[in-house]
Structure formats: C-alpha cells, structure tokens
Amino acid sequence: MKRLKLPQWLVLLMPAIIILSAVVLIPLLLSLYSSFTSYRLTRPDSLFNWVGLFNYEKAVTDVKFWAAFGRTVLLLAVALNLEMLFGLGLALMISKVTRGQRALRTMMMFPMMFSPILVGFQFKFIFNDNVGLVNNALQSLGITDTAIPWLVDGNLAMFSIIFAEVWTSTSVFGILILAGLYAIPRDPLEAAKVDGCTPFQSFRFVTLPFLMPFIYIAMAIRSLDVARAYDIVQIMTNGGPARRTELLWTLIGRTGYVDARMGYANAMGYVSIFLAIFFTIYFFKKLTAARKELGMGV
Amino acid sequence: MKTLLSGASCAVLVAALASTAVLASPDAAQAGEFDGVTIEAKLIGGQQYEALYARIPEWEEATGASVEVISKKNHFELDKEFKSDIAAGTTDWCVGSNHSSFASQYPTLYTDLTGLIGQDVVDEFVQANIKAATFDGRLVMLPRAQFDVSALYYQKDLYDDPEKAKAFEAEYGYALAVPETWEQVKDQSVFFADPPNFYGTQYAGKDEAIVGRFYEMVVAEGGDLFNDDFSPAFNSDAGKRALQWFVDLYQADAVPAGTTNYLWDDLGNGFASGTIALNLDWPGWAGFFNDPSSSKVAGNVGVAPAPKGSAGVRTGWSGFHGFSVTEDCEHKEAAASLVDFLTNEDSQKLESSAGPLPSRTAVWDHVSEQAKGDAYRSEVLAAFKETAATAFAVPPTPYWIEATNLIYPELQAAILGDKTVDEALSDASEAVDDLMQEEGVY
Numbered sequence: 001m002k003r004l005k006l007p008q009w010l011v012l013l014m015p016a017i018i019i020l021s022a023v024v025l026i027p028l029l030l031s032l033y034s035s036f037t038s039y040r041l042t043r044p045d046s047l048f049n050w051v052g053l054f055n056y057e058k059a060v061t062d063v064k065f066w067a068a069f070g071r072t073v074l075l076l077a078v079a080l081n082l083e084m085l086f087g088l089g090l091a092l093m094i095s096k097v098t099r100g101q102r103a104l105r106t107m108m109m110f111p112m113m114f115s116p117i118l119v120g121f122q123f124k125f126i127f128n129d130n131v132g133l134v135n136n137a138l139q140s141l142g143i144t145d146t147a148i149p150w151l152v153d154g155n156l157a158m159f160s161i162i163f164a165e166v167w168t169s170t171s172v173f174g175i176l177i178l179a180g181l182y183a184i185p186r187d188p189l190e191a192a193k194v195d196g197c198t199p200f201q202s203f204r205f206v207t208l209p210f211l212m213p214f215i216y217i218a219m220a221i222r223s224l225d226v227a228r229a230y231d232i233v234q235i236m237t238n239g240g241p242a243r244r245t246e247l248l249w250t251l252i253g254r255t256g257y258v259d260a261r262m263g264y265a266n267a268m269g270y271v272s273i274f275l276a277i278f279f280t281i282y283f284f285k286k287l288t289a290a291r292k293e294l295g296m297g298v
Numbered sequence: 299m300k301t302l303l304s305g306a307s308c309a310v311l312v313a314a315l316a317s318t319a320v321l322a323s324p325d326a327a328q329a330g331e332f333d334g335v336t337i338e339a340k341l342i343g344g345q346q347y348e349a350l351y352a353r354i355p356e357w358e359e360a361t362g363a364s365v366e367v368i369s370k371k372n373h374f375e376l377d378k379e380f381k382s383d384i385a386a387g388t389t390d391w392c393v394g395s396n397h398s399s400f401a402s403q404y405p406t407l408y409t410d411l412t413g414l415i416g417q418d419v420v421d422e423f424v425q426a427n428i429k430a431a432t433f434d435g436r437l438v439m440l441p442r443a444q445f446d447v448s449a450l451y452y453q454k455d456l457y458d459d460p461e462k463a464k465a466f467e468a469e470y471g472y473a474l475a476v477p478e479t480w481e482q483v484k485d486q487s488v489f490f491a492d493p494p495n496f497y498g499t500q501y502a503g504k505d506e507a508i509v510g511r512f513y514e515m516v517v518a519e520g521g522d523l524f525n526d527d528f529s530p531a532f533n534s535d536a537g538k539r540a541l542q543w544f545v546d547l548y549q550a551d552a553v554p555a556g557t558t559n560y561l562w563d564d565l566g567n568g569f570a571s572g573t574i575a576l577n578l579d580w581p582g583w584a585g586f587f588n589d590p591s592s593s594k595v596a597g598n599v600g601v602a603p604a605p606k607g608s609a610g611v612r613t614g615w616s617g618f619h620g621f622s623v624t625e626d627c628e629h630k631e632a633a634a635s636l637v638d639f640l641t642n643e644d645s646q647k648l649e650s651s652a653g654p655l656p657s658r659t660a661v662w663d664h665v666s667e668q669a670k671g672d673a674y675r676s677e678v679l680a681a682f683k684e685t686a687a688t689a690f691a692v693p694p695t696p697y698w699i700e701a702t703n704l705i706y707p708e709l710q711a712a713i714l715g716d717k718t719v720d721e722a723l724s725d726a727s728e729a730v731d732d733l734m735q736e737e738g739v740y
Contacts, residue, residue, distance in 0.1 A: 041381040042403055042696070129556035130494070130568065139494065147494035149555035152714065240504050241558035242710035257378045259700040260403070262385070 031266045039263035041256075046263070055267030064243065065251065065268060072248045072275065075158070076226045079165045080219055086166065087173020087218070088211075094174070095181045109175065111168045120235025123164040127151050127236075151237055154244040161245055164232050169225065173218045180214030181207070212290035220283035227276045248272045332632040333362035338391035339636075340379065342619065343370035346582060350442065350640060350649050357639045363632050365393075373397050373619075377699075380404060392627035393636055396439040398430050398617045399506065402696045408622040410436035414634035422643070427618055427657045430691035439620030440641040441657035443649035444582075447604070447616040447689040449681040450483075451569060451577045451587060452476060454600040456490060465489075476602045480518065480543060480613070483576055483605055487552040490575040494555075499576045500565055501544065503558035508544075508709055509702035510692070511578075514615035515540035517690065518607025524693045527740045532705075533727035539608065541712055541719045548713045558710050570595065578604065578613070584678045585653045601677050603684040616689035618657055655682055697733060704729040 006014075035056070038049045059065050094104050111119070126133045127150035138144045150156050184207060192202045230249040233239065239250035252272065256265030341351065354365050368391060369379060377400050383389050384407055396408070412420075420428060420437065427441045456462065457476060466474035470485050477483045487498025502508050512532075513523045521536025531537075547553050554560070554568065562580070569577040570587055572594035590596040604613045621637040623630055639645065646661040656662055662683070669675040692698050705726045712722035734740060 041385040043406070044385055044387065130554050130573070131571070135494070145494070147555045151559050152556055237559065238504065240707065240710060242714050242716050243707045244714075244716075246707075254703060257381065259703055260381050261700075 032270065034263050035266035035270055037263045039261075039266075041260040041262050051263070055264045056271065058264065059268045059271050064246070065271075067243065068239075068246045068248050068251045069272070069275065071158070071246060072227060072229070072272075075162060075165070075229060075247065076223060076279070079162050079169075079226055080222055082162070082166050083170045083173050083222060084215060084219065086170045088177055088215075090170065090174040091177035091181055094178060105175070105178070108171045110171075112171050114168065116168065116231035117235060119164055119168045120232040123160060123167075123232070124151070124236045127160045152241055152244075157237055157241075157245045161233055161236055164236065165226065165229065168232070169222060172222055173215070176214045176218040177211055180211040184210045209290070209293060213287055213294070216283050216287035216290060220280055220287070223279040223283060224276055227272075227279060248275070330362040332629065332635065335361075335363040335629045335632045337363055337365045337393055337627075337629065337633050337636055338368045339365055339393040340369040340371075340376060340391060340395065341367055341393075342373055342376060342395040342397075344372065346652065346654070347444075349652060350645055353640070353645060353648065354636075357636055361632065361635060363629075363636075365636065373400060377403070380407060383407075389624050390626045390628065392624055392629065392633035394622050394624065396620045396622040398427075398441075398620070399510075399692045399698065401431065401438055401620075401622075402433055402694050402698060404438075405433070405696060407624060408438045409625045409627070409630060410438070411440060411623060411634060411637070412437050414623065414630060415440065415638055419638060422658055422660065423641075424657050424659055424662070426689070426691075430616075430618070430694075431620060433694055439622040440637050441618045441620045442641050443646035443654055443656040443658070443661065444619035445616065445655040445657045445686070446580050446582070446618060447614055447655075447682065447685050448578045448580055449604050449678075449685045450477070450602045451579055451583070452600045452602065453572075453575055453595055454598050456575055457600075476600065477576070477605050478602075480515065480605050480607050484543060484547060484552075487547055487576060488550045491550070491552040493551045495573065497554050497574050498552040499547065499578075500553050500557050500560065500568055500574050501547075501578070502562065502565060503556075503560050503710065503713070504706055505561065506699060506702040506706070507561055508558075509705045510615045511613075512540055512544070512705070512709055513692070514604075514613035514690075515543060515607060517615075518605075518609060518611045518613045520607070520609030520611065524695070528693065528695050528697075528734055529740060530701075530727040530730040530734075533723040536609070537723050538719050541709060541723060544709065544713050545719060549715070558713055569593075581655050581678065581682050582653060584675075588674055599674070601681040603681045612685060612688050614685055614689035616686070616691055653678075655686065695739070697737060697739070700733060701730050704733060 034047060036050060036052060037047055038051050038054075039047045090108060094101060094108065097104055114122075125131075129135055129147045129149045129152065132150070134150065135144075135148055138148065148156070150160050188206050188210075189202060192206050197205070228249055229247055230253060233245060233247055233250055234253070237245040239246035239254070248268070249272075252265050252268045255268065256262050341347070351367070358364050369376070371379065373395070376395060380394065381403075383391075384404065389407055394408070401408075415437070420440075423441060424445075427445065428437065431437060431439045431441060457474060463474040466486070466489050469489065472482075474486070474489075477486055483499060489498065490496065491498040501511055516523055516532050516534075516537050519536035519539045521534045521540070522531045525531045532540075548557065554573075556564075560568070565577065565579060566583045566586065568574050569579065569583075570593035584601065587593050587599045588596050593599075606612050621640055623633040623637060627633050641657075643658060643660060646656045646658050647664055650656040650661055650665050651668070656665060666676075666679055666683075669679050695701070708717070708722040708726035708729075711717040712719050717725070
C-alpha cells in the first residue's frame with residue numbers, strides 16, 4: 001500500500017494551518033453560520049434553526065443599529081484626528097528635548113499601561129456629576145454652581161468618552177511619530193534651511209511628508225481599535241443614557257451576551273466588520289500613496 | 299475594643315449556630331452519606347455572602363462530600379457565564395447561585411427540586427417566595443436569606459425642623475410628615491432639593507434596575523407591565539402616570555443630574571453621603587446607613603414602608619437569591635443536600651443576623667424577637683415586613699431581562715426629555731411586542 005506523501009511545504013505549513021484553523025477560521029465560519037440562524041445562547045438547539053437573511057434584514061433596517069454605526073464612525077473620526085494632532089505635538093516636543101528624553105518617552109507611554117477597564121472606571125469617577133473631580137473643581141473655583149451632567153448630556157457624554165479614549169491612546173501616535181522623526185534624514189532639512197525655508201515651511205513640506213507613512217500606520221492600528229471600542233464605553237456609560245452613547249460593540253455585546261441572541265449579534269458583527277475593512281483599506285491606500293511620494297516604493 | 303468584642307461575640311454566635319445546625323437540623327444528611335463526592339459550585343461573590351459559605355466545611359464534614367467553588371461573581375456576570383455554559387454544553391457542575399429575576403431565563407439548566415427536597419422542608423419557606431421560584435410547575439431553586447424588597451429610608455431631622463414644616467404646609471397645603479404616597483414623595487423631594495448640594499430623592503436609572511422601579515410604580519398606579527399572555531400592558535394610563543413621576547422629579551432637579559447612570563452602589567453611597575433626603579432602597583443597606591464609619595447620616599436614619607401609588611397599592615418589586623441544582627449534575631442528591639443545608643433555618647438565622655431578610659417563616663419570627671431592644675433594627679424590620687406583605691416578583695417570562703433592555707432606553711429618553719412620555723411608552727411597548735411575537739410567545 002502506497003503511503004500518502006504530502007509535499008514538504010505543506011507539511012511544514014501544517015502546524016500553522018491547524019492552529020489558525022482552530023483559533024480563527026473555524027470560529028469565524030461558525031459565527032458566520034450562526035448569523036443565519038436564530039441562535040440563542042440559552043437554547044443550544046436553536047443553532048440549527050436556519051432563518052436565512054432574517055438577522056441581516058433586521059440589522060440593516062434597524063434605526064438603532066445605524067445610529068450606533070454612525071456614532072462609532074463619529075467617535076473614530078474625532079478621536080483619531082485628535083490623537084494624531086496631540087501625538088504629533090508630543091512627539092515634536094519630545095524630539096527637541098536634549099536631556100531626559102528617555103524618561104519623557106517612558107512617561108508618555110504611561111496611559112497605555114493601564115487596562116481600558118481601569119481607565120473607564122477612572123474617568124467615570126472623574127466625570128461623575130455628584131462626587132466627580134471635574135465638577136468639584138469647577139464648583140470650588142466658582143466657575144459653576146450647577147452639577148454638570150458629564151455622562152448624561154448627549155454631547156458631553158460623547159466628549160467624556162472621546163476624552164478618555166484620547167487620553168489613553170495618544171501615546172500610540174506619539175511613539176510611532178517619534179520613531180518617524182528619528183528616521184528623517186538630515187540632508188533635506190538642511191537643504192530647506194539653506195534655501196531659506198521658515199521653520200513652518202520645513203515642517204510642512206519636508207518633515208510632515210516623511211512622517212505621513214508613520215501617521216497612516218498609527219491611524220490603521222487605532223482605527224481598528226476604536227472601531228471595536230467597548231470596554232471604556234461599557235464602564236463609563238454602557239451606551240446610555242437613552243442610547244446617547246451607544247456604539248456598535250456595546251449594542252452587539254448586550255445583544256449577544258445579555259439578551260443571549262447570538263445569531264442576531266453575529267449578523268450585526270459581520271455588517272460592522274465592513275466598517276473596519278473600509279478604514280483599513282483606506283489607510284493602507286493612503287500609506288502606499290505617501291510612500292510613493294517619498295520614493296519608497298510600494 | 300468594642301469592635302473586637304462584638305467580633306468575638308459574633309464568632310461565638312456563629313459557632314453556636316453552626317453547632318446547632320449540624321446537631322439539631324432534622325434535614326441534616328447522614329454521616330458519610332456522600333463520601334468521596336465532589337460538588338462543583340458557582341456562587342455569587344461578595345462580602346455580604348461570605349459568612350454563609352464559611353459554613354460549607356460543616357456540611358462537608360457531616361456528609362463526607364467536598365465542595366469546590368469553581369466560580370464566584372456577581373449575578374450579572376454569573377448570568378453571562380451560565381448562558382455561555384449552556385451554549386457550550388459545560389453544565390455538569392452541580393450547584394449554582396440563582397436569583398428570582400434571572401431564573402426564568404434558564405429553562406434547561408436547572409433541575410426540579412421537588413423530588414429532591416422534602417415537601418415538609420419546602421413548606422417551611424414563605425410560600426410567596428416558593429411560588430416565585432417555581433416555573434411551569436418546577437421548583438428550580440430554594441431561597442436563601444437574601445430576600446429583597448425596598449422600603450423608604452429618610453433623614454429623620456428633616457421632619458424635626460418646625461420652620462421647614464411650616465414652609466412645606468404653606469406651599470403644599472398639608473402637614474410635612476414621612477410620606478405614605480409617591481405623590482407626597484414627589485412633593486417633598488422637590489421641596490427638600492437644593493441642587494447641587496442636596497437632592498430630594500434619587501432612583502436607579504439604567505438597566506433592569508430602572509425597569510424594576512418603573513414596574514412597581516405601574517403596579518402601585520393600578521396597572522401592570524404585562525398582560526396574562528405577556529403582551530406589553532404598560533402603555534396605559536397607569537404606565538403614563540408612573541413614568542411621569544420619574545420625569546417630573548428629573549425635570550424639577552429634585553434628583554441628581556446623573557441619576558440615569560446610577561445603579562445600586564451609587565444610590566447607597568449617595569444616601570450615605572448625606573446628600574439625599576428620601577431613598578427607596580434594599581434591606582441590605584440598613585446597617586451601612588446607620589454605621590458612623592460608613593455613613594454621614596448614621597443615627598439620623600428613619601425607615602418607613604414603601605409608599606403607595608394612586609391605586610392605594612404599595613410598590614413592592616421583590617426578588618431573592620437562591621441555590622439551584624443543575625440538570626446535568628452527576629450527584630443530584632448530594633447537591634440538593636448542600637442546597638438544603640445552605641438555606642436551612644440555621645443558615646438563614648446566620649445570614650439574617652447581619653441584616654438581610656430571611657425567606658423562612660420561622661426565621662422572620664426569630665429575627666423580630668432578636669431585634670427587640672434595638673429600636674433601629676426593629677424599625678427596619680417592621681418597615682420591611684409591612685412592605686414584604688404585599689411584595690410581588692418579576693413577571694415569570696424567560697424574556698424578562700431582554701424586555702428590560704428594550705424598555706429602559708425609552709424610559710431614559712422620556713426622563714431626559716428626548717421623547718414625551720407617550721412616545722417613549724409607545725416605542726417601548728412596540729419593541730417588546732415585536733420581541734414576544736418574534737419569540738412565538740403569542
């Protein structure tokens with residue numbers, strides 16, 4: 001009997017294929033399948049109750065789902081841009097420091113070291129209307145004599161969440177942009193100086209184009225992070241009140257694990273993944289364009 | 299020294315109770331009955347629940363079995379874990395903490411205790427609790443001494459000030475006294491409020507908590523949350539009056555601006571901070587509120603039965619903790635014996651000595667007797683006993699939690715002014731109706 005002999009490349013790849021299938025591919029296929037069923041966690045037999053596109057139809061015709069989708073895009077757009085601006089500012093300042101730069105770099109990364117759950121609790125307390133630090137400070141300084149409902153008012157609640165997100169993740173941009181600053185060759189900057197460029201012109205036309213690939217990499221990483229924002233929001237507002245801060249993953253998390261409607265939650269999840277895919281493709285296209293402009297190839 | 303003494307006396311009391319439990323309990327398992335059996339348990343965690351778990355070694359010694367606690371979390375986290383267990387088919391652990399508000403969601407998880415626990419034992423519990431622990435004729439849990447219903451805590455000195463009394467009477471046309479109706483609570487809350495330093499009252503503002511509060515208010519107003527077929531019934535005049543009460547207080551700044559984000563801990567700590575006049579809350583807080591080390595209102599706390607709505611009915615949304623045995627447990631008799639032990643008379647005496655309310659008739663009498671001579675404890679017990687007499691559990695539908703997730707954002711929308719009361723109740727009712735129809739309830 002002839003033994004089946006697999007090609008050597010396949011044998012070598014087999015451990016990776018098996019592991020990836022077990023932890024990524026099979027769960028993905030199972031969740032995709034379950035999104036076409038009425039699967040409820042509390043009724044395992046419902047996993048075989050095929051409902052076709054019902055869950056997808058329900059998700060795409062649900063105003064609450066699209067409102068959460070819109071809010072997630074808003075959070076993404078605002079938080080990412082603010083983090084980029086602050087991160088750029090921080091990196092530029094740190095790059096100019098001649099003494100204690102290492103200590104500053106380490107300090108800049110402190111917020112990243114906290115678990116998002118702890119950051120959520122920290123800002124929930126800071127923005128509490130009754131005993132929170134912000135209101136107490138404002139009242140003690142005589143700036144206001146009312147209890148500002150930071151986590152209740154529609155705009156202020158989103159502001160508070162964006163504040164927490166920006167606080168915790170600006171350093172991602174800071175570190176990557178700082179790496180970009182270190183990588184910039186000195187010649188173009190010196191040439192610009194010789195040609196009589198102002199510092200702003202040097203920054204705008206020499207430094208920034210060199211930094212753009214780093215900025216787009218940071219944007220791509222953070223867009224995936226923010227698009228699946230859950231922990232900080234869950235702790236601070238749980239998507240409320242009155243759905244004012246409901247994001248995709250607080251809605252999906254509640255539907256899947258509290259309401260136990262995993263089939264419907266998975267359908268919403270798959271629709272939401274398009275958001276992540278869109279931003280990833282967008283930022284990678286931008287990254288490629290920025291690299292081309294610098295003559296770095298594709 | 300005083301703390302040490304009271305700690306020591308507690309220890310003696312616990313030891314005494316424990317020894318009587320083993321020696322005197324008629325339900326005590328026979329020695330060595332379950333030799334070598336290991337019971338895996340998933341229990342609710344938290345300081346207030348630990349004293350009971352300290353008794354488990356006594357049961358282990360008496361029966362020869364051993365207990366392995368494989369999970370200890372709050373009920374919301376346990377709920378998620380149970381649902382994941384059901385989905386994954388990993389339900390062969392044996393004993394789980396359960397709660398009357400969650401129990402109906404797990405129709406396949408827990409076994410019927412009827413054949414495992416003697417009828418004489420079941421008869422010793424408060425029968426309203428047994429009824430609320432029975433779904434489709436199956437007794438799915440035995441209640442522990444953690445019966446919850448809310449009574450009205452208030453700051454006593456607010457009613458001792460003649461100037462306040464005079465001003466109140468001039469404004470509202472009746473004498474200032476501890477409120478007996480929710481309308482009076484509203485008047486007094488608006489009267490006492492002095493934001494941002496002092497508020498008339500507060501309420502749980504999100505999740506199941508606000509729906510529970512709304513539910514009891516609808517009942518007190520003469521309505522109901524669901525019809526008999528579980529179609530929504532709260533979009534009614536009673537429902538509108540109930541929701542209007544929450545809206546009016548919020549819009550009058552009589553409650554903290556963040557109340558729609560508050561849950562039980564925020565409320566308890568808020569009242570203890572001395573910034574809230576009237577607070578509908580659970581019995582477990584009674585000791586905390588009157589303890590000078592944890593509360594600024596200690597010594598100034600009064601407790602009254604829950605006020606009545608316009609239908610003359612008291613609010614009385616109640617729930618209780620219990621223990622259940624899983625259907626897939628290999629040693630159901632041993633597990634049932636453990637559940638029996640954890641809810642027996644001595645266990646309930648131990649738990650209720652720290653404040654929580656019992657669910658056994660005899661232990662209610664015992665606790666009342668013990669409280670004699672302690673004016674505050676007697677007042678607490680009298681108020682909760684009165685409220686418990688007309689208390690009611692959550693509607694027995696497996697879709698209770700899911701329905702609350704549809705209702706609470708609409709209640710919040712009305713409270714915050716995003717929707718009118720009519721719009722909010724209409725939207726909530728439509729969403730719950732869709733859910734029930736989708737699930738084939740009717």
